[in-house]
Amino acid sequence: MRKGLIVSLALFTALSTVTAQSYQEPTLPKISGNTTLEVWSWVPNLDKTVKEFEKLYPNVKVKVTNLGGGPQTYTKLNTALKAGSGAPDVAQVEYGFLPSFIDTGGLVDLTKYGANASKNLFVPWTWGQVSPDGKAVYAVPQDTGPFAMVYRKDIFDKYKLKVPTTWDEYAKTAEQLDKASGGKVKMGNFYTTFAPWFIALAWADGGQFFKRQGDSWVQTLDNPSSKKVLNYWNGLIKKGYVGTLPAFSADYWNAAAAGQVATNFEAAWGPGGYASSMQGKSGGNWRVAPLPQWKAGGSASGNWGGSSMVVTTQSKNPAAAAAFALWLNASKTAVETNFKGAGLFPAARAGLKLPALNDKTSPPIKFFGGQNINAVYAKASEGVNVNFQWAPWYPAVDANFSKQIDAMVKGRLTPDQALAAWQKESLDAARKDGYTVR
Amino acid sequence: MRHRVTPWLFLSPFLLLFTVFYLTPVGYAVYLSLFIKKRVGFGPAKDVFGGLTNYVRALQDTDFLRSLANIGLFAVVQIPIMLIVAIAVAIVLDSVKGRAQRFFRTVFYLPYTIPTVIAGLLWGYLYSRNLSPLNQFLTATGRDPLDLLSSTVVLWSVANIVTWTWTGYNMITLYAALQNVPHDIYEAARIDGADGWNLVRRVKLPLLRPTILLTVIFSIIGTMQVFSEPFVLRPLGYVPDNITPNTYIYLAASRDVQYAYAAAMAILIALVTFLFSGIFLRYARLGDNT
Numbered sequence: 001m002r003k004g005l006i007v008s009l010a011l012f013t014a015l016s017t018v019t020a021q022s023y024q025e026p027t028l029p030k031i032s033g034n035t036t037l038e039v040w041s042w043v044p045n046l047d048k049t050v051k052e053f054e055k056l057y058p059n060v061k062v063k064v065t066n067l068g069g070g071p072q073t074y075t076k077l078n079t080a081l082k083a084g085s086g087a088p089d090v091a092q093v094e095y096g097f098l099p100s101f102i103d104t105g106g107l108v109d110l111t112k113y114g115a116n117a118s119k120n121l122f123v124p125w126t127w128g129q130v131s132p133d134g135k136a137v138y139a140v141p142q143d144t145g146p147f148a149m150v151y152r153k154d155i156f157d158k159y160k161l162k163v164p165t166t167w168d169e170y171a172k173t174a175e176q177l178d179k180a181s182g183g184k185v186k187m188g189n190f191y192t193t194f195a196p197w198f199i200a201l202a203w204a205d206g207g208q209f210f211k212r213q214g215d216s217w218v219q220t221l222d223n224p225s226s227k228k229v230l231n232y233w234n235g236l237i238k239k240g241y242v243g244t245l246p247a248f249s250a251d252y253w254n255a256a257a258a259g260q261v262a263t264n265f266e267a268a269w270g271p272g273g274y275a276s277s278m279q280g281k282s283g284g285n286w287r288v289a290p291l292p293q294w295k296a297g298g299s300a301s302g303n304w305g306g307s308s309m310v311v312t313t314q315s316k317n318p319a320a321a322a323a324f325a326l327w328l329n330a331s332k333t334a335v336e337t338n339f340k341g342a343g344l345f346p347a348a349r350a351g352l353k354l355p356a357l358n359d360k361t362s363p364p365i366k367f368f369g370g371q372n373i374n375a376v377y378a379k380a381s382e383g384v385n386v387n388f389q390w391a392p393w394y395p396a397v398d399a400n401f402s403k404q405i406d407a408m409v410k411g412r413l414t415p416d417q418a419l420a421a422w423q424k425e426s427l428d429a430a431r432k433d434g435y436t437v438r
Numbered sequence: 439m440r441h442r443v444t445p446w447l448f449l450s451p452f453l454l455l456f457t458v459f460y461l462t463p464v465g466y467a468v469y470l471s472l473f474i475k476k477r478v479g480f481g482p483a484k485d486v487f488g489g490l491t492n493y494v495r496a497l498q499d500t501d502f503l504r505s506l507a508n509i510g511l512f513a514v515v516q517i518p519i520m521l522i523v524a525i526a527v528a529i530v531l532d533s534v535k536g537r538a539q540r541f542f543r544t545v546f547y548l549p550y551t552i553p554t555v556i557a558g559l560l561w562g563y564l565y566s567r568n569l570s571p572l573n574q575f576l577t578a579t580g581r582d583p584l585d586l587l588s589s590t591v592v593l594w595s596v597a598n599i600v601t602w603t604w605t606g607y608n609m610i611t612l613y614a615a616l617q618n619v620p621h622d623i624y625e626a627a628r629i630d631g632a633d634g635w636n637l638v639r640r641v642k643l644p645l646l647r648p649t650i651l652l653t654v655i656f657s658i659i660g661t662m663q664v665f666s667e668p669f670v671l672r673p674l675g676y677v678p679d680n681i682t683p684n685t686y687i688y689l690a691a692s693r694d695v696q697y698a699y700a701a702a703m704a705i706l707i708a709l710v711t712f713l714f715s716g717i718f719l720r721y722a723r724l725g726d727n728t
Contacts, residue, residue: 071692074692074693075692078695082695103482104482104695105482106482192676193675193676245567245568246675248673249566249673249674249675250566250569251566251568251569251674254569393694395695396693396694399679399689402676403676403679405676406589406676410588429694432495433475433694433696434475434476434477434483436477
């Protein structure tokens with residue numbers, strides 16, 4: 001037994017040395033002259049991470065402004081880009097919102113600074129996100145939110161349920177749980193005001209929502225995957241198997257901690273929020289499993305959230321800014337610090353193999369019973385459909401979703417009608433904003 | 439010549455600030471509202487002169503018109519309730535003396551001193567589906583919890599917060615007006631046999647009339663600007679974008695980056711507010727003459 005332990009320890013050390021050595025570092029350029037970079041981000045502790053960059057480049061000062069995230073962050077960036085002054089050198093933008101910023105003309109095409117050479121450092125689908133037309137590159141991928149299922153092991157054990165691997169099994173398990181618990185425990189919770197959550201589920205089924213075609217756009221919010229996914233969930237909601245508490249609300253955290261919700265679908269950055277928001281309640285009882293599949297044996301996943309770092313045209317030293325963005329998201333030092341300090345799930349391929357991702361002392365892993373949850377998420381990351389695209393009017397699409405789903409949950413619209421209305425109203429909004437779209 | 443220059447010199451600090459901080463922004467908003475976005479291919483949009491296009495669009499935008507209808511309904515219901523309560527409390531406080539008066543005056547005024555955002559968060563908790571003490575009581579007694587943040591009732595949940603905040607403020611204004619009434623008027627009225635309800639109806643209310651008009655005007659203007667309460671409640675559930683005109687305009691500008699369209703709607707709102715306050719003032723003055 002002891003021998004086995006020593007052998008496996010030795011093996012582990014050997015393996016981790018190998019991975020550490022084989023970490024593929026980005027090729028960083030020389031930066032000449034003294035310069036100061038201003039960075040807007042909402043990543044916690046970023047001001048500490050950038051100290052390492054300043055060590056590497058003593059002639060570069062990095063000033064981090066933490067904007068806290070949320071819609072106001074984009075308002076500030078939009079206003080500065082529109083005004084033509086006041087924008088930072090580098091800013092954090094989520095993938096879904098990237099096209100709307102590309103559209104302002106305020107972002108630097110990073111191919112000028114050799115961005116394409118870094119393409120293979122990142123998880124393949126993220127490159128499609130930062131380079132929507134396959135030519136210009138407008139950002140460096142930072143973190144991702146591949147989708148997996150979180151569930152309460154104690155509830156599954158108590159009611160002798162099997163962890164579902166397909167959506168068919170998920171629905172059956174929901175019914176069993178409803179009967180066994182007398183309706184007290186919901187199988188899941190549909191986030192009615194978070195379009196990206198729903199989109200991630202349809203994304204996993206290969207759903208396409210936006211596409212560039214020639215000189216115009218095609219928007220298909222009511223694509224077959226959307227219809228399939230929404231009808232499926234509406235069925236579960238109507239039967240009462242699934243709740244509709246708002247995401248990130250005190251109500252949701254309370255219900256989840258109290259054992260009233262057996263499963264949910266969360267991105268790789270989700271477990272950290274679970275551990276901190278439930279303040280240790282129900283700690284150790286949670287686990288992560290791969291996303292259930294429509295076809296048994298599959299490994300498809302979608303993505304919710306995740307960010308990239310853009311360089312604005314207002315930067316006085318875009319070459320240095322581009323180098324910083326690359327360092328921050330691809331170098332081992334930064335990727336590791338950002339994971340530890342902020343829970344950023346790396347977009348860098350090499351980052352997914354870092355031993356730090358399975359640090360048993362980290363709060364999320366403790367909350368999830370010591371499970372190697374990031375291995376599940378790293379696997380999910382490989383299953384994310386590469387060709388997914390967003391559109392510059394996505395903010396309006398995002399907002400309209402909540403309106404239609406509210407009507408659906410209240411029974412005023414069927415899922416198909418809700419999707420048709422979502423498609424039509426978003427299309428009208430895009431056209432009024434001057435886009436050629438059908 | 440000197441006589442012509444001197445007044446302008448004295449006026450210049452005011453005129454400068456008035457121009458820089460008031461006329462210029464308003465002028466810029468009007469200017470901005472005349473442009474529309476033009477796009478060719480995938481490039482960034484160009485702002486081109488669009489004349490009154492944004493205004494026509496606003497008047498045809500059912501979501502925007504709905505926000506106006508919402509706030510109209512809100513005003514018709516909320517302002518009378520708030521002011522009737524404020525008048526009643528002011529009159530009662532005016533006739534009570536001593537420690538009780540000071541205590542209740544503070545208690546009623548207290549909500550106004552709490553920042554709107556904090557008030558919104560507090561009420562958001564009281565409105566929540568599971569955590570609200572009210573809903574916990576209902577569930578414990580075997581009844582269904584109320585969804586006070588449901589999109590169909592959330593306008594009235596907002597009205598409740600606004601009433602809670604502003605009743606005390608209006609009460610203090612009215613109460614101060616009553617305190618300024620010379621007491622010989624009451625004595626004279628009492629000698630004439632006016633007492634209790636008659637004193638209120640024939641003496642106090644008529645004396646309060648100018649102050650009541652003032653509070654009505656302020657309430658109309660304030661209602662048109664309701665923003666923080668629904669905005670704070672938004673993350674707690676589905677609160678429609680167009681619950682009030684100001685949330686709708688804010689989201690058009692900040693979220694959808696449609697500054698020009700937002701400017702056009704803001705100007706329409708200013709005109710509507712101006713119109714309603716004007717109509718009310720005129721109507722109230724006519725009442726004065728009879």
